[in-house]
Amino acid sequence: MLSSDFSRIAETLDMLNKSEADWIHCDVMDGRFVPNITFGMPVVAAMKKHTTKPLDVHLMIVEPEKYIADFAKAGADWLTVHLEASTHLHRTIQQIHQHQMKAGVSLNPHTGVMQLEDCIEELDLVLIMSVNPGFGGQRFIENTYSKIATLKELILRRNSKALIEIDGGVDLQNHIRLVEAGADILVAGNTVFSAKNPVEAIYHLKHLTQNITA
Numbered sequence: 103m104l105s106s107d108f109s110r111i112a113e114t115l116d117m118l119n120k121s122e123a124d125w126i127h128c129d130v131m132d133g134r135f136v137p138n139i140t141f142g143m144p145v146v147a148a149m150k151k152h153t154t155k156p157l158d159v160h161l162m163i164v165e166p167e168k169y170i171a172d173f174a175k176a177g178a179d180w181l182t183v184h185l186e187a188s189t190h191l192h193r194t195i196q197q198i199h200q201h202q203m204k205a206g207v208s209l210n211p212h213t214g215v216m217q218l219e220d221c222i223e224e225l226d227l228v229l230i231m232s233v234n235p236g237f238g239g240q241r242f243i244e245n246t247y248s249k250i251a252t253l254k255e256l257i258l259r260r261n262s263k264a265l266i267e268i269d270g271g272v273d274l275q276n277h278i279r280l281v282e283a284g285a286d287i288l289v290a291g292n293t294v295f296s297a298k299n300p301v302e303a304i305y306h307l308k309h310l311t312q313n314i315t316a
Contacts, residue, residue: 103149104129104140105291111145115152121301122308125158125180127269127289130173132163135187136236143169143176150177158289160208160269162235163187167194174201182206182229182267185213195224206267210235211243215253222256225264227287233270242271247283254284274303278310 103126106114118126128146133139150157156179161169166183167190173181181203188194191207198205206227207218211234218228230249233240250266257264267287268280277288290307297303305311 103127103291105295107295108141111149112152115149117300118304119154121304123155123304125156125287126153127158127160127291128178130159130161130163131236135164135184136162138236143172146173146178147176156180158182158267160206160229161187162208167197170194170197170201170203174203178203180204180206180227182208182227184208184210184235185217186210192221192224195221199224208235208269209249211245215249215256218253219256219260222260222262222264225262227265227267228253228257229267229269229289231270232268232272235270240271242273242276247279250280250283250285272307274306277307281310 126149128149129140130142131138131140146157146159157177158180159173159178160182162184164187166187170181181198183194185191185207195205204226206229207225208229208231210231230246232243232246246268253266265286266284267289268285269289272288272290273293280288288307294300294303
């Protein structure tokens with residue numbers, strides 16, 4: 103939703119409800135953990151009223167543990183926090199589960215996958231940032247493919263059920279390779295909302311095809 107027109111949120115969500123998109127991805131930024139400010143609980147709660155699809159809420163904020171209950175109340179189905187922002191990560195994961203949400207942890211481009219080794223079994227989702235977080239429309243970081251492979255090996259070795267999500271620079275040139283590398287979920291904001299036909303863009307991303315009207 104970060105790349106969408108915020109003045110037309112209800113209309114955008116109606117379009118996404120009718121598309122083949124699986125989730126609605128909400129980037130929450132506080133201007134402290136990342137150099138941008140987006141929206142918070144009230145907007146997430148408003149989105150919940152207009153969508154039939156799960157809300158995948160990505161907290162790019164400091165002290166995310168303070169807001170777990172608030173985002174659960176707002177309607178988040180999946181809640182992802184950053185490893186870099188969570189002093190007591192295992193406790194935060196437990197709190198997310200206690201509020202009946204799926205728990206995810208996100209890694210910035212500089213953060214190694216193996217830092218999740220001691221909690222990977224507890225996770226429902228690992229979000230790999232393939233750009234530096236804070237703004238949409240950035241160039242994809244090529245090292246992401248290697249990180250996906252390392253994470254996939256860790257998940258399989260530890261018998262974790264965590265899904266791998268990629269956020270940043272996902273487009274119709276790299277989406278197939280990302281899935282082949284082991285990604286389960288692709289977050290595509292700019293690719294969808296800059297297309298003449300967003301529903302068609304979602305279709306091609308979902309079906310791993312590249313033919314789309316520019």
